[in-house]
Amino acid sequence: MTVRRQWLRSRGEEGSAIVEFVFLGVLxxxxxxxxxxxxxxxQAGSYAVTTAAREAGRAFVTAESxxxxxxxxxxxAAIAFADQGFAGLGSLQVSCGASPxxxxxxxxxxxxxxxVPLPLVPAFARDVVPLEIPLSASHLSTVDRFRAAS
Numbered sequence: 001m002t003v004r005r006q007w008l009r010s011r012g013e014e015g016s017a018i019v020e021f022v023f024l025g026v027l028x029x030x031x032x033x034x035x036x037x038x039x040x041x042x043q044a045g046s047y048a049v050t051t052a053a054r055e056a057g058r059a060f061v062t063a064e065s066x067x068x069x070x071x072x073x074x075x076x077a078a079i080a081f082a083d084q085g086f087a088g089l090g091s092l093q094v095s096c097g098a099s100p101x102x103x104x105x106x107x108x109x110x111x112x113x114x115x116v117p118l119p120l121v122p123a124f125a126r127d128v129v130p131l132e133i134p135l136s137a138s139h140l141s142t143v144d145r146f147r148a149a150s
Contacts (some may be wrong), residue, residue, distance in 0.1 A: 004024075019087075037119045037120070038118055039119075041116055041118070041119055042120050044116075046137075048081050048084035048090060049113065049114050049129065051080040052080035053077075053112040054113060055080050056077040057108060057110040059072040059075070060108050061141045066100050068077070077090065079091050086114050092112050093110070095143040097109070104143055106142070106143045107142055108140050110138065110141065111139075112133070113136040114119050114135050115134050115135075
């Protein structure tokens with residue numbers, strides 16, 4: 001009878017290692033997946049603001065006239081934001097070092113900003129705690145020295 005009791009006692013633990021492994025695996029895997037998703041979105045936001053600032057500056061200083069420059073810069077920034085999935089979320093600020101802005105050898109600074117929302121956070125939680133990461137990037141462009149002032 002003792003052999004049978006030992007067999008029944010040992011049988012009670014059968015299969016629990018698989019359950020423990022799956023439970024611990026899920027417990028550790030879910031936060032890791034969320035962390036990777038969050039870091040991926042922040043990296044995409046970083047690419048978006050860097051590209052938007054650089055391309056907006058290039059588009060601004062290569063414009064034919066001062067009236068077209070701001071529109072070209074906004075369009076270039078909008079394309080850069082949309083490329084990384086931030087369409088409508090980013091903003092652009094342009095500041096000129098000379099007046100008019102497209103004076104030869106003048107400097108133009110473009111600053112792009114975006115607020116990256118953390119993934120999978122419901123709207124009601126966003127109202128209570130700010131769950132966005134603000135990112136910004138600046139780029140300094142120089143108007144071509146040998147162009148005609150406009």
